[in-house]
Amino acid sequence: MNRVMVTGLGQVSALGSGLDAFAAAVFAGRPAVRRLAEIEAPGLADPIGAAVEGFDPGRWLAARLLPVTSRMALYAHAATTQALAMARVPREERPRGGVFLGTGFAAIAETEQTYRDCFSRPGARPRPGTIPTAMANGAAALLASEHRLKGPNLTFSVACSSATHAIGQAFRLLRAGDAELMVAGGADAPLTPIVLAAWAAMRVLAPAGEDPARACRPFSSGRQGLVLGEGAGMLVLETQAHAEARGAAPLAEVVGYGANADAGHITHPEPEGVRACLELALADARIRPGAVGYVNAHGTGTLVNDRVEAEALAAVFGAGAARLAVSSTKPVHGHAMGAAGGLEAVATVLALREGLLPPTANLEAPDPELPRLDFVRGASRRAAAGVALSSSFAFGGSNAVLAFAAPAARQT
């Protein structure tokens, strides 16, 4: 079995493009959430979200490809370009690499626009580029084509756990020796009129309130729900042997992955399923709960998720739960759906690398009804976590937990 290293990171989100802007906001606990006044969502009077701003597609992709490339594919491509550049994978090595990409909504904005045109305007037809643009694997195909990645190319659609599963499955492939290099993560651009309205219909969106930036309050008393986000978080993963052969320094190591299904309610998480997934990840990593220094929680800010997740963490970590540092970075970058696990994996790797744990923004008073966990809040916290978990618990009950370890101390 091979050891698997993270050698590159890339992201696009409401926080900007690249790691500097991302790290600055995540570690400061500074939400990038605003009113989406330009979006008319039926039944939702005051939509808010963590929207990508000032993204220039022409910076990343040739103009002639833009008409047949969806917004979420552009995000995935920009993040992948960054990650491969950071990893410094030589051009001649890239054909060995595969792509595992997670997405919940694929090219939903482009699909909505096509339906809107065709159903509302007499004589309207879908464009020839509709299928390649909108098909769920379109973004993964673009990544392969633009970066000459000729390895296995798969798209994972598992709602909020898409990216975490994509990374976990890539980890398994590399560990088993079926690949040496993989690009893995997730992308989503779900801030559309119908998607926003459909989420609102489930009554789980945090209201805008006076300050949308303070709307998402995971683990807090009086939390009122989630805030949607968008973007992409991508990782370059390779076997330790492949990384060492080309002199690439690891940013972190992927040490475990748990995957299971609640087999329960379609939107309500099962405490037993969540708990079991955490334990599967720990068992896969062959580590005891006490070795975990930080958990980047799913932490959406809904009443139900945060309670079920906190109880599951307490059950797994037992007496050590009160000392377990936990935070959710979703208030800062939003719940980016299929991209969430990618952005959160980036945050988790940065936390291990920097020895800095991000706070849960907007968490002033933890809900007293939740088990006692050591919620990181206020400022980020200096701590060498050693091992960190990143969790995603999706609608449909497909759970995913990744375990990362800090890179071994280098000899200077």
Add this chain to the structure above:
Amino acid sequence: MSSDTFIRVRRIIASYLGTPEEAVAEESRLQDLGVDSLSALELIFLMEEEFGVSVPDHRVADFTTVRDVCAGIEALRAPVGPR
């Protein structure tokens, strides 16, 4: 070939490909402008919408140069049958 047709065709092609209009000449080959099989279909679609014509499948391969596009559009717009 009317200059009006060319002007409109040039605008559509340049805008779609993200290239300056000066790069699109009558004799320009679509392939040289960066048009592949998929973007050719998209451009034909846009021409159909712009000019109110319908290009039959068997004519798609005829569009090799910008001049071919203009000529093909005008042929489709020309009235047929006795006046």
